[in-house]
Amino acid sequence: MMERLASLSPRAGGLQTSGSWRAVSGLGPHLEPSQRVLKLWRSAHAVCFDIDCTVALNDQLDLLAEFMGVGESVAAITNSAMDGTMSLEEALEKRLNVINCTPADIQAFLKAHPAESRLTPGARELIHQLQGRGVAVYLISGGFRELCLPICRELGVPPKNLFANRMNWQVDDDTGMPTKLVGFDVREPTGHQGGKPRAIAELRRMFPYETVVMVGDGITDLEAVQQGGGADLFVGFGGVVARQVVMEQADWFVDSLEALREALPRHRVAMIGSGAWACTAVKLIAENMASPEAAEKFDSEVRMWVYEEEVAGRKLTELINETHENVKYMPGVPLGANVVACPDLLQTVKDATILVFCAPHQFIHRIVKQLVGHISKDMVAISLTKGMRVRPDGPQLISELIRKELGVDCSVLMGANIAGDIARGELSEATIAYNVLANGQLLQEVFERAYFYTTLVPDVVGAEMCGTLKNIVALAAGFVEGLGLGPNTRAAIMRAGLNEMRRFAKALYPTVRDDTFFESCGVADLIATCYGGRNRLVAKAYVEAEVAGRRASFEELEAQLLGGQKLQGALTSDEVQEILRRRGWERDYPLFTTVNRIVKALLPASSITEYKAAAALHVAEPAEASADDLARLALGGVKA
Ligand SMILES: NC(=O)C1=CN([C@@H]2O[C@H](COP(=O)(O)OP(=O)(O)OC[C@H]3O[C@@H](n4cnc5c(N)ncnc54)[C@H](O)[C@@H]3O)[C@@H](O)[C@H]2O)C=CC1
Numbered sequence: 001m002m003e004r005l006a007s008l009s010p011r012a013g014g015l016q017t018s019g020s021w022r023a024v025s026g027l028g029p030h031l032e033p034s035q036r037v038l039k040l041w042r043s044a045h046a047v048c049f050d051i052d053c054t055v056a057l058n059d060q061l062d063l064l065a066e067f068m069g070v071g072e073s074v075a076a077i078t079n080s081a082m083d084g085t086m087s088l089e090e091a092l093e094k095r096l097n098v099i100n101c102t103p104a105d106i107q108a109f110l111k112a113h114p115a116e117s118r119l120t121p122g123a124r125e126l127i128h129q130l131q132g133r134g135v136a137v138y139l140i141s142g143g144f145r146e147l148c149l150p151i152c153r154e155l156g157v158p159p160k161n162l163f164a165n166r167m168n169w170q171v172d173d174d175t176g177m178p179t180k181l182v183g184f185d186v187r188e189p190t191g192h193q194g195g196k197p198r199a200i201a202e203l204r205r206m207f208p209y210e211t212v213v214m215v216g217d218g219i220t221d222l223e224a225v226q227q228g229g230g231a232d233l234f235v236g237f238g239g240v241v242a243r244q245v246v247m248e249q250a251d252w253f254v255d256s257l258e259a260l261r262e263a264l265p266r267h268r269v270a271m272i273g274s275g276a277w278a279c280t281a282v283k284l285i286a287e288n289m290a291s292p293e294a295a296e297k298f299d300s301e302v303r304m305w306v307y308e309e310e311v312a313g314r315k316l317t318e319l320i321n322e323t324h325e326n327v328k329y330m331p332g333v334p335l336g337a338n339v340v341a342c343p344d345l346l347q348t349v350k351d352a353t354i355l356v357f358c359a360p361h362q363f364i365h366r367i368v369k370q371l372v373g374h375i376s377k378d379m380v381a382i383s384l385t386k387g388m389r390v391r392p393d394g395p396q397l398i399s400e401l402i403r404k405e406l407g408v409d410c411s412v413l414m415g416a417n418i419a420g421d422i423a424r425g426e427l428s429e430a431t432i433a434y435n436v437l438a439n440g441q442l443l444q445e446v447f448e449r450a451y452f453y454t455t456l457v458p459d460v461v462g463a464e465m466c467g468t469l470k471n472i473v474a475l476a477a478g479f480v481e482g483l484g485l486g487p488n489t490r491a492a493i494m495r496a497g498l499n500e501m502r503r504f505a506k507a508l509y510p511t512v513r514d515d516t517f518f519e520s521c522g523v524a525d526l527i528a529t530c531y532g533g534r535n536r537l538v539a540k541a542y543v544e545a546e547v548a549g550r551r552a553s554f555e556e557l558e559a560q561l562l563g564g565q566k567l568q569g570a571l572t573s574d575e576v577q578e579i580l581r582r583r584g585w586e587r588d589y590p591l592f593t594t595v596n597r598i599v600k601a602l603l604p605a606s607s608i609t610e611y612k613a614a615a616a617l618h619v620a621e622p623a624e625a626s627a628d629d630l631a632r633l634a635l636g637g638v639k640a
């Protein structure tokens with residue numbers, strides 16, 4: 001086919017584009033797409049397909065005519081319309097007159113020619129793949145609904161996305177049943193010249209599609225880019241019939257739908273971070289990307305940015321690439337042979353379409369700054385980092401930072417996700433919070449595993465506030481555990497913590513939804529972290545050291561106990577306290593305030609059980625609380 005097309009020379013002289021709103025792309029045939037064309041195809045928000053001789057192997061009306069024994073005379077009229085030598089209205093009218101069928105004839109025709117036998121090879125797969133990427137697919141046909149609907153259904157396109165003509169029937173006065181074909185409903189845009197651009201303009205009025213592509217074989221499809229408000233790109237299809245005018249004027253001319261499918265980009269995921277959770281998350285992602293079902297949509301390779309360091313005299317990236325294991329942060333867990341560790345941040349994100357941020361929160365700002373100017377605005381970002389930044393003008397969540405600095409949409413994944421347990425395949429759940437539903441759904445495909453359930457919620461800020469603030473409550477839970485107290489006290493502290501989390505989140509961001517606190521990112525993460533996390537572990541050790549008279553700072557304990565992993569709660573406590581202090585809210589959040597006073601060694605850890613009183617004390621910084629206050633607290637003598 002390609003050889004035949006290549007040998008056809010474009011029509012001599014200028015192309016007829018009378019009244020067109022933009023110049024055609026130049027003399028064709030354009031058998032290879034230009035960069036501009038590829039970009040439009042790959043960024044399409046909606047793709048409109050012609051049916052006859054495009055997604056279907058025949059012209060449906062011609063096939064019906066053949067079935068009715070008037071094939072030749074109707075085919076001649078069809079070709080005149082497709083080549084532009086007869087108006088569409090006139091051709092439709094003439095063809096229907098010649099066919100002159102009854103409803104029973106149509107039923108018999110559909111039975112003799114089931115929709116699946118009429119599909120062009122590759123049509124179903126292409127449409128399925130486009131829909132899987134969140135692209136809206138429409139069928140816009142100059143044919144008739146009666147014949148096109150079964151094709152629409154067979155292709156998985158919702159019937160409401162079909163634009164086509166309707167036959168008019170004479171109705172029997174006695175039975176009320178249709179009996180005889182008497183023309184067509186002229187109110188449908190598709191029954192007229194310029195009907196396809198009009199249908200597209202109507203779609204654009206209803207939906208915010210930035211880029212719309214029309215794919216078809218005929219002159220009426222080409223019109224879609226020649227009139228204002230129509231499509232942005234016209235792909236001529238010559239796999240069934242190659243029409244000279246279409247071949248010459250199409251922005252891109254293909255002879256197989258497979259070529260369009262192959263030109264769709266595959267997503268590529270890059271992970272930024274290589275600690276315990278980053279490694280576990282990359283393992284989940286790599287398992288998904290390596291699966292045969294993902295091959296059409298995703299590149300199997302997942303690059304992981306590693307903050308380079310030496311481990312046993314070797315570079316960590318080299319060790320990971322040799323052993324497929326992060327021997328320092330997640331030893332004994334195979335990450336997947338398709339994970340490639342990379343010490344160069346820009347190299348890691350090159351060609352990526354999905355960026356996963358999972359570095360400890362104190363490093364994110366520096367990382368993001370290095371990425372500015374190297375990230376396409378189409379990139380889909382997600383943050384797994386739990387924490388926030390505090391600037392003089394107020395708090396900034398990590399997703400806000402990413403969105404603002406890089407100009408990309410940023411979702412978050414938060415939940416009860418102790419990294420080591422998930423790495424061993426223990427069932428867990430997570431919340432994916434999105435701003436753009438299509439991005440949330442795409443990210444679900446990236447993360448969801450049989451042992452890792454994900455739920456979508458439309459509250460990014462709420463989910464991220466939950467993930468951030470529960471780290472403070474986990475410190476309180478660790479203090480309680482270190483004091484040797486039982487479940488009642490831990491539950492009391494967790495309940496009070498949840499209450500402060502919710503109030504604080506809503507005070508800062510009134511759009512935060514209460515429901516979010518019942519998702520995995522809310523109460524479930526609070527429970528998991530208060531019973532099993534690193535914040536709890538270090539806080540417990542802090543109390544034990546204090547009780548044993550060997551005071552150790554959080555930094556010392558982090559280094560001693562976590563082997564390079566980072567504690568987020570102590571920093572977050574300082575950051576949140578800064579906001580409370582500036583806004584004069586310290587007494588409204590007594591648990592947060594008391595935890596911070598303990599973290600800063602202004603109060604003993606035992607004051608956690610009297611957090612209301614402890615927060616009400618006047619504790620001036622940097623001077624510590626008075627010896628009297630401390631003594632009273634230690635003895636449990638202070639009342640709220
Ligand atoms: N570990 C867990 O179970 C979970 C962690 N998270 C969150 O995920 C985020 C990342 O935590 P993990 O992956 O567990 O990391 P981690 O705490 O296990 O490891 C620390 C990471 O920081 C890197 N690092 C050290 N210095 C750095 C620097 N100057 N610049 C950049 N990176 C540097 C290290 O190379 C290492 O990859 C945190 O916000 C944490 O709260 C969320 C859910 C579960």
Ligand SMILES: O=C(CO)COP(=O)(O)O
Binds near residue numbers: 417418474532567
């Ligand atoms: O966020 C976590 C679990 O969901 C991990 O918490 P830690 O950092 O306290 O281990």
